[in-house]
Amino acid sequence: MxxxxxxxxxxxxxxxxxxxxxxxxxxxxxxxxxxxxxxxxxxxxxxxxxxxxxxxxxxxxxxxxxxxxxxxxxxxxxxxxxxxxxxxxxxxxxxxxxxxxxxxxxxxxxxxxxxxxxxxxxxxxxxxxxxxxxxxxxxxxxxxxxxxxxxxSPSTEIDRKTGKHITVYxxxxxxxxxxxxxxxxxxxxxxxxxxxxxxxxxxxxxxxxxxxxxxxxxxxxxxxxxxxxxxxxxxxxLETIYTVLEDHDEYSVFRDLYDSYSEYAYDQTLSNDYGATIGVDSLYLHSHGTSLPPIAMEWPTSSYQAVKTLASVSYSVFAPSNKALNNFFETYWAKGNYESLEDVDKLAMKHLLFQFVNVGLAVFPDQIKNGTVKNQYGVPFNFDPNKVKDRVMCVNGTFYGLDEMTNPPLFGSVMGPAFRDKDRLAYLYALDGSNMLNSYASTEASYTMLIPSDEEMTEGEFTLNYYEDGNVLQRETENGWSDIGSSALQQLVQTHTLGSEKNLKATGSHVYTSQLSFNYWFLKDGKLTCNAWYNQVLEPDYNGNPFVELTELTDDGKKWTNGRSYAYGNTNGLISLDETNGLEQKLAINSDSRYPYFAFVQLLKKANMVSGESISGLFGGRFIVFIPTEAAIKTALANNAIPGITNGALSSSGITGTINLATLQNYLRSYFISRTTNVFTDYPYIGSNFKNAVYQTLNPEVKMTYTDTGSSLNVKLNNSNKVGTVTSDYNYFPFAFSDGCFHFIDSTF
Structure with missing residues (x-):
């Protein structure tokens, strides 16, 4: 009982x-x-x-x-x-x-x-x-x-945004x-x-x-x-992490930087329940924006019903001392032409602060030593906890006071110049808006990144506008300034990045595939261009130079922790995507004999393969075409060596001769490789991932053998003994467009 x-x-x-x-x-x-x-x-x-x-x-x-x-x-x-x-x-x-x-x-x-x-x-x-x-x-x-x-007890504080005194609960x-x-x-x-x-x-x-x-x-x-x-x-x-910072003047710089993101949120429930007792109408909670942990609040949420969150969630702050932060400024931001910590852009400063906080569970020294705790960029915290003088258990987490400060991982990555240099700030906003910061902060991969200047970004219609409530990367439209979306920013960043570390060479010709598929950097004797710029050399009236100077941006003479970064000259503006309507359209509409591919286009038109802006058989898919030079086509016409056309001749108005449409169409289709019948993830160039193999052409009866010898590119049809060799006139660089690419070859099949 x-x-x-x-x-x-x-x-x-x-x-x-x-x-x-x-x-x-x-x-x-x-x-x-x-x-x-x-x-x-x-x-x-x-x-x-x-x-x-x-x-x-x-x-x-x-x-x-x-x-x-x-x-x-x-x-x-x-x-x-x-x-x-x-x-x-x-x-x-x-x-x-x-x-x-x-x-x-x-x-x-x-x-x-x-x-x-x-x-x-x-x-x-x-x-x-x-x-x-x-x-x-x-x-x-x-x-x-x-x-x-x-x-x-409730405290009276000043809201920096309004200048008003408010009561904080x-x-x-x-x-x-x-x-x-x-x-x-x-x-x-x-x-x-x-x-x-x-x-x-x-x-x-x-x-x-x-x-x-x-x-x-x-x-x-x-x-x-x-x-x-x-x-x-x-x-x-126990006190909050914020109170600990207030009580330790040696971390006042970090505290003031953190406090620049202070926000005070009115809480109706607290005001209704306790305001009258305290003698005020409104009660507020002190947080630090939507991104930084609310280290001034005793709870991670104001809801007492969020039992799971209240019982588990804590923060950890690893605060550099005033001396450490000032030393970092002198060795980093001062070299980027910032005049003081207060002069540093808020976005760069926010990302600095993010690297010294952890959200989730309280962090203990063994976790730091083991590298099992990482910041929000996926990078382990890098300091010796045994050397930490000030370590405090707080009501909302743990506090570590750091007398020494190594280069924060994000700032030491290939993105470092964007964080450091005042004249590359617009690209920092592009990186941030692309949502790809975490990828480029990782030391588990390596990268090569081009970091454009603000001037180049503006020329490319990516303008950093300064407003009272913050800076915004925008593009001017007919309706005024418009924010640039993450998709466009991702494309921008990917065209400026290689997915591996490359020491961009000062001699020879080299092709590098950017992280955005089928978009390339071309290097010739240490100077840089991209496929969109390089395609301009095809234009009859173009008299510029597609190549610009290239300069490595180092971390005080050293490469960055996960790769290399470079600046490029601004004579051509901003490296960008091919913004034409594509190669198919470019070929289909050509009627100007000054273009080096004019003769081949006239053959296509003679074969009735061009309709408006389309070429029959391509169906809008990605393709590769090997185009004989005008000289090769003229020679073949003179020798009746082009199946489907006899007694042919080329003039500025087109091709004349006797035509067998079916034969000529089948022959010309043999110059095309389409992704509808082949698998390829790269365009052909020396050393590319377009592998030596046999490919199906648009002519279902004909296959093409492609060979990269390491110093030349050759193509041969299975029904012909003739080998077409890509001409060296254009450094074996592919003319790459959004929908396809072509090379010139020195003979017809």
Whole structure:
């Protein structure tokens, strides 16, 4: 019978928190104690004896009523010996000397909302008591924070955006409980990692847990309104990471930079519930924008119902000291022509800050050493935690103060010049808007990146406009300035990037495929062009130079951590995509004899293969065509060597002769390779991924053998002994368009 009564009592104690969580959470919340439960937490501690200082503090702080049965709660109770040590260490002879506000904060930190038995504190499950055994082993121990009755008084702050004084509400503190399951799940050593942040405490939770800075001496003492845990020392109320920064002037530069993103959000629920009590109409929460972690807030969310988030999510900040940041400015941004930290663009600064924060779980030193924790760019944090002087466990995460600062991974990547150089800022906005920063920050791959100047970006119709609420990369349209979408920015960045590291050579001719398929960089004797620029040499009236100077941009004389970066001359504007209507259209509409492919187009027209802007058989797909030179076609016509045409001749008005349409069409189709009947991922050039192989031409009866010898390109039809060799007049560079490419060959088939 006693067992049955005990089970009933425990059932009520275990499930009462679930009932309370389902109700609206008010500060005056209380419950009626059933007749069969006796002994409140207050009465239990009074009866045990040795807790007189703590109980006196509870009474002074105004919490006696909730300990005496008005609320269900969990108490972390330091005995008189522990409290005497605390008072002496803080210069008090009696608890009565502690400021009332500080005492309320101190005592409240020992009083947890709701009732937690030992198992729940070891491995709290946000889904409740119905969690399966399998689920209990998922993220075991990582729901480690528990809401207390400790809160700081509202503060008055100035909203930088409006200049107005506002009242900021401070939510109640959460108490970290580090169980042995917490360390097991993180797969790191409990003792060294716990004592890293609590050097004056001792890890003793091998089979249980430590509560912030205290060890538990007695577990799960039952009272009618919850559980009591005897601890060996008074719990020091934890502050936010932001408060720690405020209290350490040696990190004031980092704090001020972080604070430049401050935002104050009006909270209607808090205002309605507590505004009148405080004497204000509006209460606000202090965050730092939508991207940076809200390190000034005690909770990761203002919703008390988000149990899973509240119990697990923390932040870690690795703040460089003033000296470290100033040194970094001198060795990095000053070389990019910035005059001061305040002069650095906000986007670049935001990405600097991002590299010194972690969102998710509190970070411990072993995780840094093991490289298992990464910043939001996927790069491990790179510092020796043993050299960190200031390390603080906070109510919303962990704080590391760094006296030394290495080049942040993002800034040391191939994107470095865009972050560093003031005159390449527009490209930084392009990188950011492309959503590809993480890819180019990774050290698991290497890249070669061209970094255009702001002037080149503007010439390419990518203009960085400066507005009061921030800078925006825009393009001018007939309707005014329009923001540039991520798709266009991705294309821009991909055409400026190679997917491997290349030391762009100063001699010879070279072709490099950009990350945007079928778009190329051409190098000749150390000068650069792209396929869109190079195609201009076909234009009869073009008298420019498609090649521009190329200069390597280094990290103080060294290459970047994951590749190389280059600047290019601005005589041709911005490297871009082929913006014509494509090769098929270009060939189909040609009627100007000055073009080097005029003779071949006239053959197509004579064969009735051209209709408007289309060539029969291509069906709008990607294709490759090997075009005989005009001289080769003239010779073949003179010798009646072109099947389907006899007594042919070429003039500026076209081709004359006797035509057999079917024969001529089949013959001309043999010069084309289409992706509708072949697989290829690259255009042909010396060393390309267009491999030596036999390809099906548009003529279903004819195949073409393609051979790259390493110094020349040859093509041959299976029904002919004649070999066409790509002419060297154009450095074996392909004339590459959005839908196809061509090479000139020195003979007809």
């Amino acid at each position: 006693k067992d049955i009564k005990f089970i009933r009592k425990m059932w009520w104690l275990l499930f009462a928190p679930l009932f309370l969580l389902a109700c609206e959470d008010k500060m005056t919340e209380h419950y009626e104690v059933p007749d069969w439960v006796a002994g409140s937490a207050w009465e239990v501690l009074q009866e045990k004896g040795g807790y007189s200082i703590f109980l006196h503090g509870v009474e002074l702080a105004g919490y006696k009523s909730i300990m005496d049965g008005r609320s269900i709660l969990t108490i972390m109770a330091p005995d008189d010996d522990a409290f005497k040590v605390y008072l002496q260490a803080h210069g008090y002879s009696s608890i009565d000397e502690i400021n009332a506000e500080e005492l309320k904060k101190l005592i409240g930190f020992h009083l947890l909302y709701y009732s937690y038995n030992t198992d729940k504190l070891i491995n709290f499950r946000p889904e409740g008591d119905l969690a399966s055994e399998e689920n209990k082993n998922k993220e075991a121990g990582l729901y480690y924070k528990f809401r207390t009755h400790s809160a700081s 401070h939510l109640e503190r959460f108490l970290p409980v580090f169980s042995y399951r917490y360390w097991q799940t993180k797969a790191i050593d409990a003792k060294s990692n716990y004592e890293y942040f609590y050097p004056n405490s001792t890890w003793s939770g091998e089979n249980g847990f430590n509560v912030s800075n205290a060890s538990v001496q007695e577990y799960g003492i039952t009272a009618n309104n919850g559980y009591i845990y005897k601890i060996d020392r008074v719990l020091e109320p």
